[in-house]
Amino acid sequence: MTATLPRATRNGALSRQRVHVDAVMLEARAAELAKRSIKTSAKVAGIDIAIRCTDLTTLEGKDSEGRVRSLCAKAVVPRPGWSDVPSVAAVCVYPNLVAVAKSALAGTGVKVASVATSFPSGLVDLDVKLADTAQAIAAGADEIDMVIDRGAFLAGHEDLVFDEISAIKNLCGDVHLKVILETGELGSYEAMRHASDLALEAGADFIKSSTGKVGTNATYPTALVMCEALRDFYRRTGEKRGLKLAGGIRTTKQALTYLVIVNETLGESWLRPELFRLGASSLLDDLLMQLEKERTGHYAGADYIPKD
Amino acid sequence: MATAFAYAPAPERVRPHLRERYGLFIDGKWVSPKSERYMETINPADETKIAEVAYGDAEDVDRAVRAARKGFERWSKLTAADRAKYIYRIARAITERSRELAVLESLDGGKPIRESRDFDIPTSAAHFFYYAGWADKLEWAVRAGHVAKPIGVCGQIVPWNFPLLMAAWKLAPALACGNTVVLKPAETTPLTALALAQIIAEADIPPGVVNVVTGDGSTGAALVDHDGVDKIAFTGSTDVGKIIQRRIAGTGKRLTLELGGKAANVVFEDAPLDQAIEGIVQGIYFNQGHVCCAGSRLLVEESVHDDIVARLTDRIQTLRLGDPLDKNTDIGAINSLPQLEKIRELVSSGIEQGATFVQAECELPKRGYFFPASFFTNVQTSHRIAREEIFGPVLAIITFRTPDEAIEKANNTPYGLSAGVWTAEGSKNMWIAQHLRAGVVWCNTFNKFDPSSPFGGYKESGFGREGGVHGLHEYLALA
Numbered sequence: 001m002t003a004t005l006p007r008a009t010r011n012g013a014l015s016r017q018r019v020h021v022d023a024v025m026l027e028a029r030a031a032e033l034a035k036r037s038i039k040t041s042a043k044v045a046g047i048d049i050a051i052r053c054t055d056l057t058t059l060e061g062k063d064s065e066g067r068v069r070s071l072c073a074k075a076v077v078p079r080p081g082w083s084d085v086p087s088v089a090a091v092c093v094y095p096n097l098v099a100v101a102k103s104a105l106a107g108t109g110v111k112v113a114s115v116a117t118s119f120p121s122g123l124v125d126l127d128v129k130l131a132d133t134a135q136a137i138a139a140g141a142d143e144i145d146m147v148i149d150r151g152a153f154l155a156g157h158e159d160l161v162f163d164e165i166s167a168i169k170n171l172c173g174d175v176h177l178k179v180i181l182e183t184g185e186l187g188s189y190e191a192m193r194h195a196s197d198l199a200l201e202a203g204a205d206f207i208k209s210s211t212g213k214v215g216t217n218a219t220y221p222t223a224l225v226m227c228e229a230l231r232d233f234y235r236r237t238g239e240k241r242g243l244k245l246a247g248g249i250r251t252t253k254q255a256l257t258y259l260v261i262v263n264e265t266l267g268e269s270w271l272r273p274e275l276f277r278l279g280a281s282s283l284l285d286d287l288l289m290q291l292e293k294e295r296t297g298h299y300a301g302a303d304y305i306p307k308d
Numbered sequence: 309m310a311t312a313f314a315y316a317p318a319p320e321r322v323r324p325h326l327r328e329r330y331g332l333f334i335d336g337k338w339v340s341p342k343s344e345r346y347m348e349t350i351n352p353a354d355e356t357k358i359a360e361v362a363y364g365d366a367e368d369v370d371r372a373v374r375a376a377r378k379g380f381e382r383w384s385k386l387t388a389a390d391r392a393k394y395i396y397r398i399a400r401a402i403t404e405r406s407r408e409l410a411v412l413e414s415l416d417g418g419k420p421i422r423e424s425r426d427f428d429i430p431t432s433a434a435h436f437f438y439y440a441g442w443a444d445k446l447e448w449a450v451r452a453g454h455v456a457k458p459i460g461v462c463g464q465i466v467p468w469n470f471p472l473l474m475a476a477w478k479l480a481p482a483l484a485c486g487n488t489v490v491l492k493p494a495e496t497t498p499l500t501a502l503a504l505a506q507i508i509a510e511a512d513i514p515p516g517v518v519n520v521v522t523g524d525g526s527t528g529a530a531l532v533d534h535d536g537v538d539k540i541a542f543t544g545s546t547d548v549g550k551i552i553q554r555r556i557a558g559t560g561k562r563l564t565l566e567l568g569g570k571a572a573n574v575v576f577e578d579a580p581l582d583q584a585i586e587g588i589v590q591g592i593y594f595n596q597g598h599v600c601c602a603g604s605r606l607l608v609e610e611s612v613h614d615d616i617v618a619r620l621t622d623r624i625q626t627l628r629l630g631d632p633l634d635k636n637t638d639i640g641a642i643n644s645l646p647q648l649e650k651i652r653e654l655v656s657s658g659i660e661q662g663a664t665f666v667q668a669e670c671e672l673p674k675r676g677y678f679f680p681a682s683f684f685t686n687v688q689t690s691h692r693i694a695r696e697e698i699f700g701p702v703l704a705i706i707t708f709r710t711p712d713e714a715i716e717k718a719n720n721t722p723y724g725l726s727a728g729v730w731t732a733e734g735s736k737n738m739w740i741a742q743h744l745r746a747g748v749v750w751c752n753t754f755n756k757f758d759p760s761s762p763f764g765g766y767k768e769s770g771f772g773r774e775g776g777v778h779g780l781h782e783y784l785a786l787a
Contacts (some may be wrong), residue, residue: 020732022752025583028590035422037318037635045313228582235618259313264626268313 019197019232021190021225030220033264038256040294047291049271050255051078054088054287055113055244055279058308059212065100068093071308072104079288080306088284089273090143094119095136102140113143113178117168120182120211122147126164133171143176144168145208145244145279148195150185158198165202178206178244178277181226184216189225196229206242206277217247223258227265240270246279252290255283315628318635320421324412329360330498332368332522333505335375336515342367347524349498352418353632353641353676361498364521366530369490372519373536376461376488379516384458384486386514388444395443395483397511398504399436402429402476405507409500413472414632416499418641418677419595421633431757432476435775438759439480442780446485449780455787458486459562460538462783463531466501467544468494468643469598469699475501477774478541479518480759485783487539490519492531496644498522529555537561541782543600546697546723546768564772564782566600566764568697569725572718573603573754574708574740577612579730583752585619588703591728591754593627593681596642597701600769601726603754605694606683607714610707617666617685617705624668624681631673639701642677651679651700658684658693663704689717697723711736715743724766728754747773 038046056075058067072091079085090111091101101112114136117129124132133144146168152160169177179199183192196207207226210217223245234240243266245258255278262270270276285305292300329346331338343365348357364372383391402409409432410424419428442449446456462482466474475491482489493501505520521527525548532540532552539562542552546567556563573591575584591603608616632640642648659665663684672678683703687694693704708714718727727746729737741749747764750756757763762778764770772782 020578020580022580022583022732024753025580025586025590028753029583029586035426035635036315038315039318040316042314042316049313263313271313 018190018194021188021193023189023221026189026225027221030224030261033224033261034220034257036257036260038260043256044291044294046256046259047252047287047294048086049259050252050278050287051088051284052086053271053273053276053278054284055090055092055246055277056088056284057092057212057246057279057281059092059094059115059119063094063097065097067308068097068100069104072101072110074284074306074308075110076105076108078284079291085288085291089277092145092279095132095139095141098136098139098141111142112140113145114139114141115145115147117146119145119147120213122149123151126167129164130167130171133168137172137175141175143178144172145178145180147180147182147211148199150182153191153195154187162198162202165199165204169203176205177203178208178242179204180208180211182211182214183209183218183222184214189221192222193225193229196226197233200229200233200241204241206244208244208246208279210247212247212279218245218249218258220257220261223261224265227262231266234266240275242275242277243270244277244279249278249280249283250286251283252286255287315636317631319631320407320411320425320633320635322407322411324408324415324503326359330362330502330522332362332364332372333502333509333518333520334368334372335378335519336509341365342371347495347522349416349496351415351676352496352643353673355675358415359499361502361522364523364527368521368523369527369530369534372490372521373461373463373531373534375516375519376490377536379488379514380458380460382514383488383517388446391484391486392440392443394511394513395436395440395480398507398513399433399440401507401511402433402436402504405503406430406433409472409503411633412503413500414640417468417471417497418632418643420637420640421635422637423595428470428473431759432473435473435476435480435759439484439779442481443484446780446784449777450784450786456485456784457787459783459785460487461536462487462489462539462541463492463534463537464489465492465528465531465540465542465544466494468497469595469600471497472500472504474543475504478543481774481779482541482783483517485780487783488517490521490531490537492521492523492528495524532556539563539783541772542566549770564774565770566772566774567725567768567770569600569602569723569765569769570605570695570697570721571601571603571723571726571728571746572605572607572721572744573728574607574714574718574730575609575612575616576731576736577609578732579612580732580752581612581615581619584730585616585623587728587730587752587754588620589623589627592683592703593624593639593701594755596639596679598643598647598699599755601748601755602699603726603728604698604703605718605721606703606705607708607717608705609714610709613705613707620683621666624683627668627681629668629670629672629678629680639681642679642700645677647699648677648679651698651702654693654696654698654700655682655702658687658691658704661688661691661693663687663691663693689720695721711740715740719745722768725769726750
């Protein structure tokens with residue numbers, strides 16, 4: 001098989017060859033996948049996967065220790081009384097709340113993810129980014145969600161972006177690194193694809209679509225183009241890397257569509273928390289509502305679902 | 309551990325109104341055939357009988373043509389705005405009944421409900437909407453100084469691959485221009501044309517303006533031969549098109565033919581490859597490959613051949629073959645047993661002639677006519693599978709090295725209906741498109757249709773255009 005992908009050179013620089021992406025057919029394929037009809041047993045299975053793969057997130061300026069503890073309780077037991085509803089994959093917080101989350105989640109298997117590298121803009125020097133990341137790791141973070149420098153990427157300084165990712169990955173070691181591309185700021189699907197390739201080459205364990213802090217977050221075509229990058233990386237290296245979609249994912253319908261896109265592009269083996277995450281805050285409530293509907297035939301009132 | 313995410317059955321539950329037996333629709337009324345004969349129409353997905361439809365013989369065709377002649381006197385004298393009003397009614401009724409029509413189309417023809425729901429039915433309605441808008445603007449469709457007049461009675465013979473859509477392509481411009489019609493649906497897929505006749509009856513369209521005569525090839529032949537017909541419009545095989553052209557020679561009847569194809573889908577190494585794969589899939593597996601403009605010859609630049617083949621091999625494995633009425637089905641049933649046998653025969657010839665056969669592995673339903681998505685590599689341009697229209701989900705992959713060679717191979721066919729080009733380079737796209745001898749060239753996409761865009765062939769793919777302002781000219785006499 002002939003690979004037409006960028007390859008990392010010895011000094012970490014990337015060749016400028018880009019994989020072409022055409023918006024018309026990409027969007028047509030995403031729209032086609034969004035029309036899959038996921039009902040009954042498939043819907044229940046999909047909801048279960050979506051819960052297992054959720055990064056329950058709170059990233060607000062007003063976040064407090066109490067708020068994080070409450071979120072952690074929900075992450076472990078999303079639906080009190082239904083013991084077969086799984087815990088979510090992780091709780092995602094700012095660095096200075098990592099310790100709180102870590103102690104709240106001790107022994108539960110739910111991971112602590114921390115945004116870092118001056119989330120969400122990433123517009124500080126590398127040493128500050130490293131310090132930010134080091135603090136989160138020291139406080140016990142199992143996973144780091146870093147942002148790329150979109151300004152540098154759009155200005156053509158791809159080596160800088162690559163090197164920053166490499167540096168953070170070096171610091172992370174075994175700590176799982178998710179690289180946020182902030183696709184809503186990249187301007188084209190081809191740029192999203194290129195940023196995905198770059199992040200994977202630089203050592204990202206996961207590529208992640210969005211911070212949730214800009215106008216456009218994860219979309220179906222965005223998810224598809226990122227899946228295509230992961231698929232090509234796997235074809236080329238034999239290594240499965242992960243995908244995290246975030247921002248604006250509120251409904252079960254959206255979550256199931258993302259599962260369909262991953263399922264039909266990367267395969268069902270990707271539908272597990274080691275390789276797939278949905279970053280969301282309110283999605284879990286809708287998943288639980290829809291699960292209740294499938295189990296009992298009617299929707300429960302929103303008050304039956306604990307607020308975090 | 310991965311949880312099973314197998315899609316549960318998602319059948320479309322709307323059941324269309326079906327009669328046990330359908331008559332002919334002539335002069336605004338449902339009538340029994342003079343032939344006193346009926347044919348069965350079956351569901352190709354399970355081989356069960358759906359309904360009986362009338363067999364129209366020469367006498368029935370004569371009745372229909374006479375009704376159309378009488379209807380023409382009235383229809384051609386209506387104000388253009390009134391004609392438009394009636395055509396808009398048809399368009400709205402199709403939209404209102406779209407779910408029922410989609411089920412009917414999939415039931416009778418075997419195509420996935422996803423396609424009949426999202427493509428056939430909405431595009432059919434769009435054609436009526438589009439040409440309704442033209443009815444009172446015909447003077448702008450012809451050169452200044454000319455007056456646009458209708459031709460008269462049109463005999464329209466449509467195929468089984470897009471039954472309602474092909475009827476819409478033909479009826480909408482004919483009616484907008486003031487002509488009347490005798491429509492002959494395909495033998496294996498008459499039901500949506502009959503549903504359309506019912507819509508037309510309920511829309512109060514004057515009697516005789518649209519007549520629907522079901523039957524087989526002999527019915528079509530009677531229509532072609534009838535003295536009272538002023539124009540024949542035919543979509544179908546090139547063989548039958550040639551017969552029609554011979555039979556009407558010297559009669560003064562006008563003719564448009566939309567015939568077969570063996571379209572080249574040309575992929576360059578700098579193409580957006582993942583999107584090209586989608587275009588290839590769309591080009592050859594859409595409607596089980598029962599598409600006259602299907603991209604059935606894939607011309608791939610040698611440097612990306614192995615990559616494309618690897619990607620396509622994986623992709624066809626994700627196509628879901630099965631019950632056409634399941635909303636998640638991608639590949640439905642082959643339209644008829646003879647068509648399935650034709651596909652099998654051509655596939656055997658490909659294997660015998662030395663091409664390499666690749667087919668999606670999937671379980672076939674126990675009953676019904678199915679054929680999994682397939683393609684051939686190592687195809688020589690002399691192989692039958694590279695020259696003959698298979699009209700099934702079977703692609704022939706051929707390589708090229710230079711743009712000139714791509715054009716030479718793409719044009720090396722008696723057909724010329726459509727083509728596709730895949731490259732990220734705009735200037736190359738334009739250059740290739742200019743040199744392809746095909747009626748439609750899609751750049752970085754495939755099988756895109758719009759009522760405003762003309763469609764038709766070069767060479768043995770036929771002549772005349774359907775769609776757009778060009779489509780009007782086929783139904784107008786200039787005075």
